[in-house]
Amino acid sequence: MHKNNIRLVYVLTFLSECYWPSVAALFFYLRYFSFAQIATLWAIQMAASNLLEIPTGAFADIVGRKTSIVLSFMVGAVSLFIFPFTTAFGIFVILEILKGASNALYSGSMEALVYDSLKEQKRENEYPIVSAHLETINWAAWAISAIGGGYLYSLHFRSPWIIQGTMFLLAAILATRLIEPQLDSIMVTIRGALRQNIQGLRELFYSSSTTVMTLRLAVIGAGYFIAANILGASQAREYGMDATGTGWLFGIGCIFSVLASRIYPYLRGKLGERKLVIITATIMVLSFLIARYVGLWIGCGLIVMRIASSSTFRNTRSVIVNKWISSKNRATTLSSLNLLTQMPYIFLAPLFGMMIDKSSPNIFAWWMGIGILSLLGMVWLVQTRKTRKDRMRI
Known part of the structure; x- marks a missing residue:
């Protein structure tokens, strides 16, 4: 029964998102590589994931979401089992590409399978509830794996990857029990998907007001993205924390993110989206600018505040963008905005790593804060000039 699909998806989501190497990865890589090399490896994974998103979506539509999900876990398991037993940069490049492929196979397939399973039972109105449950599972899994992964790394540096690989194998076996919905879904071609993504980008920049807002959200989002990928754990390490302490730090940050998500409707009602964007951007920028001048406890507090505020920013960004985009292009427009936030890291990762080295x-965080303030200032100037021109015409 498709009702069992949803229950199984909850289990698979936990097995996927409870990613034990999340915090340990930086400490493991620093055994062999510089920050520039590490940042490059992670950028390769993100580039692979984004480039493969369209063809893997078409693959899932042709062969089935179930097959795509099973293959995702199998590819992920292979990369995880090899990862802790090699030291060669070239091998790690291949493994990061495999991780990107695994992510691409999983992302759209799981979401589509959930929605189609509900739709086949005429329960698609329950999708927001199921989606909220999945979000809660995500945050809980991230908190558990951050704390546990750091501890496992301190016990044996290879253990997080071995345990995660075993969990992915278990997930692949469980995923074979998923039931493929028999709805006549639209078959996605690569050319059609590319056309849809171009249309999504056009929606973000279709007017001067949406262009300004898109640029503002992309700059702030890029700051959060870079912090999550290369800065958070490396800052904790600079403050003298080991993998276990860093795991606890990120776990606490995830817990506060859950609380922030829970009270978001109240915050939005009291402050509104515009003020929330300003507040979250201020927290992020201050966490960059102040970090070099403070000690362990205040520095860790800044990292936790940044992690917690990131969930508020993402929720606010979603609300703002959804107000002006059309429903037929909603998914691709949001994906396009996510891609815009990732592009600075993907293209500039080696430079960022060299600056840290x-x-x-x-x-580096201080320079990040200066850079984000400068870019936001430029966006503000563009908006101010446009407003003045509009007034002069009136």
Whole structure:
């Protein structure tokens, strides 16, 4: 029965998102590589995931979402079992590409399978509830794996990857019990998907007001994205924390993110989206600018505040963008905005890593804060000039 699909999806989501190597990965890589090399490897994974998103979506539509999900876990398991037993940069490049492929196979397939399973039972109106449950499972899994992964790494540095690989194998076996919905879904071609993504980008930039807002959200989102991928754990390490302490730090941050998500409707009602964007951006920028001047406890507090505020920012960004985009392009427009936030890291990761190697994570964070303030200032100037021109015409 398709009702069992949803229950099984909850289990698979936990097995997927409870990613034990999340915090340990930086500490493992630093055994062999510089920050520039590490940042490059992670950028390769993100580039692979984004480039493969369209063809894997078409693959899932042709062969089935169930097959795509099973294959995702199998590819992920292979990369995880090999990962802790190699030291060669070239092998890690291949493994990061495999991780990107695994992510691409999983992302759209799981969401589509959930929605189609509900739709086949004429219960698609329950999708927001199921989606909220999945979001809660995500945050809980991230908190557990952050804390547990750091501890496992301290016990044996290879153990997080071995345990995660075993969990992915279990997930692949469980995923074979999923039932493929028999709805006549639209078959996606690569050309059609590319056309849809171009249309999604056009929606973000179709007017001067949406262009300004898109640029503002992309700059802030890029700051959060870079912090999550290269800065958070490296800053904790600079403050003197080991993998276990860093795991606890990120776990606490995830817990506060859950609380922030829970009270988001109240915050939005009291403050509104515009103020929430300003507040979250201020928290993020201050966490960058102040980091080099403070000690362990305040520095860790800044990292936790940044993690917690990121969920508020993402919720606010979603509300703002959904107000002006059409329903037929909603998914691709949101995906396009996510891609815009990732592009600075994907293209500039080696430079970011070299800056950390030549200075320190916290000094790089300071420059990040200056850079984000400068870019937001430029966006504000563009908006101000446009407003003045509009008034002169009136």
